[in-house]
Amino acid sequence: MSNSNARLRTQQDEQTDDQETTLDCPECGGKLVADDEHGETVCTECGLVVEEDSVDRGPEWRAFDAQEKDQKSRVGAPTTNMMHDKGLSTNIDWRDKDAYGNALGAKQRKKMQRLRKWNERFRTRDSKERNLKQALGEIDRMASALGLPENVRETASVIYRRALDENLLPGRSIEGVSTAAVYAAARQAGVPRSLDEITEVSRVEKSEIARTYRYVIRELGLEVKPADPESYVPRFVSSLGLSEEAERRARELLQNAKEQGVHSGKSPVGLAAAAVYAAALLTNEKTTQAAVSDVADISEVTIRNRYHELLEAEQSIPVA
Numbered sequence: 397m398s399n400s401n402a403r404l405r406t407q408q409d410e411q412t413d414d415q416e417t418t419l420d421c422p423e424c425g426g427k428l429v430a431d432d433e434h435g436e437t438v439c440t441e442c443g444l445v446v447e448e449d450s451v452d453r454g455p456e457w458r459a460f461d462a463q464e465k466d467q468k469s470r471v472g473a474p475t476t477n478m479m480h481d482k483g484l485s486t487n488i489d490w491r492d493k494d495a496y497g498n499a500l501g502a503k504q505r506k507k508m509q510r511l512r513k514w515n516e517r518f519r520t521r522d523s524k525e526r527n528l529k530q531a532l533g534e535i536d537r538m539a540s541a542l543g544l545p546e547n548v549r550e551t552a553s554v555i556y557r558r559a560l561d562e563n564l565l566p567g568r569s570i571e572g573v574s575t576a577a578v579y580a581a582a583r584q585a586g587v588p589r590s591l592d593e594i595t596e597v598s599r600v601e602k603s604e605i606a607r608t609y610r611y612v613i614r615e616l617g618l619e620v621k622p623a624d625p626e627s628y629v630p631r632f633v634s635s636l637g638l639s640e641e642a643e644r645r646a647r648e649l650l651q652n653a654k655e656q657g658v659h660s661g662k663s664p665v666g667l668a669a670a671a672v673y674a675a676a677l678l679t680n681e682k683t684t685q686a687a688v689s690d691v692a693d694i695s696e697v698t699i700r701n702r703y704h705e706l707l708e709a710e711q712s713i714p715v716a
Contacts, residue, residue: 411454421446453464476503478536478546480528485519524560527570533558534574534599540591541597544582554579555616564615568608571599576609580620588623590665592693623657625650628668633704635691637685639674646675656709662702669694670702 421428426441430450437447457466475482488511492500500508520526532553539549555577559565565573575598582589595602613620626647633643649671653659659667669692676683685696692699 406476434455445546451634460667476550477557478532478549479533480525482518482552486515489521489535497635504654527565528557528560531560531574534571536577538575538578538594542578542582544578544587544589548578548581548585548587551584555580555612562615568611569600569604572604572608573612575600575605576612579605579609580613580618583620583623586624586627588627589662590628590693592665593644595659596693602683620684623664625653625664625667625671629672632668632672632688632691636672636676636687637681638681638683642672642675642679642681645678646671648673649674649710653706653709658709662705663694663698666694666698666702667706668692670699673699674703674706684708 397533419428420426420438421441421444423444424439424442426439428437428446429440430437432452435448435452436445436448439554440447455468457468459468474483488508490507490512492505522528533553535549535556539552549649552574556574559573559577575594579589579591579594589608591602592607598605612618629643629650630647633646638697646668650667653667653671669688673683673685673688685699688699689696
């Protein structure tokens with residue numbers, strides 16, 4: 397008897413699953429739609445109610461604008477690697493005001509100050525978390541100064557966490573490893589910044605950044621491709637106020653240089669800057685070597701040398 401009941405329940409479950417997965421009406425083959433107001437699934441052709449009393453998995457409250465929705469929501473922001481505690485701990489607001497915006501009294505202010513102090517101590521309970529908090533703050537500061545997107549900051553945070561977990565920091569500064577993480581993450585994401593640009597916003601020397609970067613990618617086994625000169629072109633063109641035609645022409649010059657092998661052993665930043673300067677001249681747009689040098693943070697001599705090499709590479713291409 398128990399076996400027959402079990403088989404019956406299994407058949408009923410299978411029929412229910414089939415009804416949930418099917419998109420057609422079992423009677424007329426019409427399209428099924430969900431009526432959220434009545435909690436039913438009905439056929440648009442014959443009106444057959446296929447399912448009723450469906451579970452509403454949405455919130456029990458209603459909101460009529462985005463601000464009201466945010467106020468009524470009872471969940472926080474998603475977890476992120478850009479915070480040392482991944483955003484899971486409680487934050488106490490620094491403003492001494494209550495929920496209505498009124499200033500707190502002297503006794504309440506002292507109490508909130510003590511709570512902030514102990515909350516901060518609990519959030520960073522050991523040296524590893526203090527290290528991580530300082531490093532992620534540095535990564536966020538440098539990424540903001542360089543105008544890097546959020547995905548680069550997230551990747552840099554993951555790289556630093558891996559370096560910390562694998563004990564790569566002894567003998568190296570927190571600022572050096574965090575800068576190397578930003579440099580590697582930007583190159584992995586296809587929005588590279590030159591070493592000179594990274595050095596300008598970092599608190600460590602250029603030689604230490606380069607040395608730490610090589611050490612981190614070697615120890616963590618990161619796959620970082622050589623920087624493509626074309627990835628620098630849009631930023632240079634935008635900073636100089638040039639047209640899309642100039643950007644397209646600069647990309648063509650760089651592609652020709654790759655085909656001729658001119659790019660081998662050359663700085664990608666120098667090639668990109670020279671290509672932008674050459675493209676501006678070819679499209680009759682006003683710019684100077686000094687302006688390109690300021691934007692790309694590279695010497696005018698390098699721009700002139702790469703400029704001539706790019707034009708020679710294009711002239712050497714046989715005409716079809």
